[in-house]
Amino acid sequence: MFTSSGSDVSLSDVASLRAAVDSCLSSFLDRKAQDASRSGMPEEVVSLLRDFVLGGGKRLRPLLCFHGWNAAHGRGEPEALVHVAAALEMFHACALIHDDVMDRTDTRRNRPTVHRAVRDRLLSGEHRCHDDQLTRRAHSTAVLLGDLALVWSDELFQTAGLSAAQRTAALAVLHQMRTEVMYGQYLDLLSTGCPTTDLAVPLQVIRYKTAKYTIERPLHLGALLAGASQQTLRTLSHYALPLGTAFQLRDDLLGVFGDPAVTGKPAHDDLREGKYTALIVLAMRRAPAEGAARLGRLLGDPLLTDAQAEEARAIISAAGADRATEHMIRRLHEESVQALDSGSGLLSADGTRALQNFAHHAALRTS
Amino acid sequence: MFTSSGSDVSLSDVASLRAAVDSCLSSFLDRKAQDASRSGMPEEVVSLLRDFVLGGGKRLRPLLCFHGWNAAHGRGEPEALVHVAAALEMFHACALIHDDVMDRTDTRRNRPTVHRAVRDRLLSGEHRCHDDQLTRRAHSTAVLLGDLALVWSDELFQTAGLSAAQRTAALAVLHQMRTEVMYGQYLDLLSTGCPTTDLAVPLQVIRYKTAKYTIERPLHLGALLAGASQQTLRTLSHYALPLGTAFQLRDDLLGVFGDPAVTGKPAHDDLREGKYTALIVLAMRRAPAEGAARLGRLLGDPLLTDAQAEEARAIISAAGADRATEHMIRRLHEESVQALDSGSGLLSADGTRALQNFAHHAALRTS
Numbered sequence: 192m193f194t195s196s197g198s199d200v201s202l203s204d205v206a207s208l209r210a211a212v213d214s215c216l217s218s219f220l221d222r223k224a225q226d227a228s229r230s231g232m233p234e235e236v237v238s239l240l241r242d243f244v245l246g247g248g249k250r251l252r253p254l255l256c257f258h259g260w261n262a263a264h265g266r267g268e269p270e271a272l273v274h275v276a277a278a279l280e281m282f283h284a285c286a287l288i289h290d291d292v293m294d295r296t297d298t299r300r301n302r303p304t305v306h307r308a309v310r311d312r313l314l315s316g317e318h319r320c321h322d323d324q325l326t327r328r329a330h331s332t333a334v335l336l337g338d339l340a341l342v343w344s345d346e347l348f349q350t351a352g353l354s355a356a357q358r359t360a361a362l363a364v365l366h367q368m369r370t371e372v373m374y375g376q377y378l379d380l381l382s383t384g385c386p387t388t389d390l391a392v393p394l395q396v397i398r399y400k401t402a403k404y405t406i407e408r409p410l411h412l413g414a415l416l417a418g419a420s421q422q423t424l425r426t427l428s429h430y431a432l433p434l435g436t437a438f439q440l441r442d443d444l445l446g447v448f449g450d451p452a453v454t455g456k457p458a459h460d461d462l463r464e465g466k467y468t469a470l471i472v473l474a475m476r477r478a479p480a481e482g483a484a485r486l487g488r489l490l491g492d493p494l495l496t497d498a499q500a501e502e503a504r505a506i507i508s509a510a511g512a513d514r515a516t517e518h519m520i521r522r523l524h525e526e527s528v529q530a531l532d533s534g535s536g537l538l539s540a541d542g543t544r545a546l547q548n549f550a551h552h553a554a555l556r557t558s
Numbered sequence: 559m560f561t562s563s564g565s566d567v568s569l570s571d572v573a574s575l576r577a578a579v580d581s582c583l584s585s586f587l588d589r590k591a592q593d594a595s596r597s598g599m600p601e602e603v604v605s606l607l608r609d610f611v612l613g614g615g616k617r618l619r620p621l622l623c624f625h626g627w628n629a630a631h632g633r634g635e636p637e638a639l640v641h642v643a644a645a646l647e648m649f650h651a652c653a654l655i656h657d658d659v660m661d662r663t664d665t666r667r668n669r670p671t672v673h674r675a676v677r678d679r680l681l682s683g684e685h686r687c688h689d690d691q692l693t694r695r696a697h698s699t700a701v702l703l704g705d706l707a708l709v710w711s712d713e714l715f716q717t718a719g720l721s722a723a724q725r726t727a728a729l730a731v732l733h734q735m736r737t738e739v740m741y742g743q744y745l746d747l748l749s750t751g752c753p754t755t756d757l758a759v760p761l762q763v764i765r766y767k768t769a770k771y772t773i774e775r776p777l778h779l780g781a782l783l784a785g786a787s788q789q790t791l792r793t794l795s796h797y798a799l800p801l802g803t804a805f806q807l808r809d810d811l812l813g814v815f816g817d818p819a820v821t822g823k824p825a826h827d828d829l830r831e832g833k834y835t836a837l838i839v840l841a842m843r844r845a846p847a848e849g850a851a852r853l854g855r856l857l858g859d860p861l862l863t864d865a866q867a868e869e870a871r872a873i874i875s876a877a878g879a880d881r882a883t884e885h886m887i888r889r890l891h892e893e894s895v896q897a898l899d900s901g902s903g904l905l906s907a908d909g910t911r912a913l914q915n916f917a918h919h920a921a922l923r924t925s
Binding site for chain 2: 223226227230231232233236285289292293295324327328330331332334335337338339341342343345346349355362366369370373374376377378380381383384395399
């Protein structure tokens with residue numbers, strides 16, 4: 192998925208990191224299943240989490256943790272780095288599971304979301320309870336499974352075998368990251384369904400929910416494990432923040448114009464949800480009054496038809512919002528790559544090339 | 559609230575511990591509010607959590623952490639102990655906030671629950687969004703605030719200034735505790751609304767959700783900070799597990815027969831929720847077939863009237879389930895106090911007296 196020809200951080204390194212992280216997650220969950228069985232706890236708790244965590248996902252945060260480590264002159268793929276990367280992925284499972292409950296999303300990674308899988312399980316169970324409680328119970332169970340992923344991510348981190356210096360440095364960033372993403376989610380919730388023509392609103396959500404959480408902090412964590420200086424961290428931030436914004440703007444475009452078979456997300460979900468993404472705000476600002484009003488009425492309709500979604504897309508395109516977003520993405524991508532050039536003395540050559548390749552893919556991907 | 563006359567751990571110690579924990583929580587939240595304001599984050603996130611965390615609560619887990627420390631010959635009230643106790647309370651805030659969303663509870667501690675407070679806030683806000691989204695958004699926000707309490711509890715723990723030995727020992731118990739309570743909550747969810755006449759079902763929920771989480775693990779944490787041996791921990795477990803069960807059985811009794819003005823919980827909530835508590839299971843087993851069937855129909859009705867609740871109480875009483883529960887409580891209380899006698903050589907004299915007093919109160923309280 193991530194091409195990195197001409198780089199010392201090769202495709203095989205990335206595949207090997209992914210395999211190592213998945214193996215770490217799998218062993219951890221094996222131990223949890225054994226603990227559960229020993230204490231007479233229901234085994235499906237672990238298997239529901241396992242199906243979700245190991246059933247797919249891009250492993251973006253582990254990968255960026257690895258890139259941060261390499262860029263800061265870390266060598267090899269030490270066990271501690273893999274553990275921290277696995278902890279990031281387990282934390283992300285919590286974020287996704289809770290997010291899907293909040294958004295009532297039924298599908299993720301081309302599979303049922305956790306609350307949906309729980310509901311299917313309850314429906315097929317022998318001991319069926321009152322039907323009307325099923326959905327609520329499935330949501331509650333998913334909240335709980337997300338909580339468990341959160342506390343288990345912490346356990347993965349705490350048992351990573353870090354040195355005292357690594358632990359102190361990494362913990363400070365981990366605390367920041369977790370707080371930032373919660374604020375980002377909160378801002379996202381606040382803005383959902385609330386019409387705005389202020390581009391700063393979605394851009395602030397992106398900063399916390401994506402740019403810092405997905406790109407900057409994982410890079411920092413990996414770099415700190417390699418003993419990075421404050422100056423190295425700043426360079427990585429200058430790379431990460433514009434790139435993270437470009438990454439999310441691409442997501443917004445794909446959410447409306449992407450092929451569901453490729454993105455793995457149901458068609459029209461973004462429109463049905465009614466989020467005022469940067470793309471939508473740009474359309475609202477640029478469309479003629481009548482088009483903007485019509486778009487506003489279409490957005491957030493959970494029963495939006497194919498024809499109505501097509502109409503919304505036509506309004507967005509006619510306003511040039513897709514092209515304006517594409518332009519922002521390219522500008523941000525450039526800014527991000529320039530930050531790497533400015534920091535060329537600080538970062539390792541192979542780490543820099545891997546980050547360049549990553550930026551290219553993240554900004555210009557189709558899924 | 560906890561009388562401990564004749565003990566070296568006096569009422570003033572308990573009050574002082576409570577004040578110290580609250581002051582630690584308050585300073586922590588002050589710092590979080592400053593951080594939020596510096597980074598342009600919405601200030602209500604911290605104030606919503608502050609209102610909930612500092613607005614009431616018995617501080618049971620901090621208190622038991624303190625008792626564990628004293629019983630294991632810890633002296634004074636060191637900053638690290640207070641921090642760990644505050645971390646337990648912050649973790650508990652997450653458990654309660656998520657629990658209240660799952661149960662759709664409107665009131666706790668005689669105040670609105672978090673999702674309710676969020677809803678009221680959204681209703682009175684200037685920028686009102688679609689009305690139909692309000693409740694869902696309030697629930698989502700509460701899930702998020704619970705997540706934040708969880709990650710902040712971890713931050714409180716990690717910045718407690720523990721020695722390496724204290725940290726390693728305490729972390730192992732903390733990981734166990736958090737996993738256990740999640741399993742307990744899961745079992746609780748599974749059993750809600752599912753009729754059973756098997757007393758083992760509610761007793762297993764009690765073991766994980768209350769006995770271990772509320773009593774045993776906080777005692778262990780405090781004891782480990784004082785360097786307790788495995789034998790001391792076992793003695794504390796023998797005290798904690800029966801007492802924790804007695805504590806929850808008392809809660810079940812108060813939930814059905816208690817005075818809402820004293821318990822702070824709305825009348826009939828337990829009956830309306832339809833949980834098959836030990837009290838209800840005993841009633842189902844002992845009531846004549848007709849009474850049991852009627853009770854089964856009344857349970858779980860969210861619109862249960864005063865008269866119907868009275869009818870349910872009458873069936874439970876006529877079956878002698880309240881007296882049988884009271885009997886179990888007294889037997890468990892005795893077992894718990896005997897464990898202290900057996901461990902008299904291991905535990906400090908004043909710590910033992912404090913634990914005796916606590917057991918007396920926990921088993922025989924009226925609120």
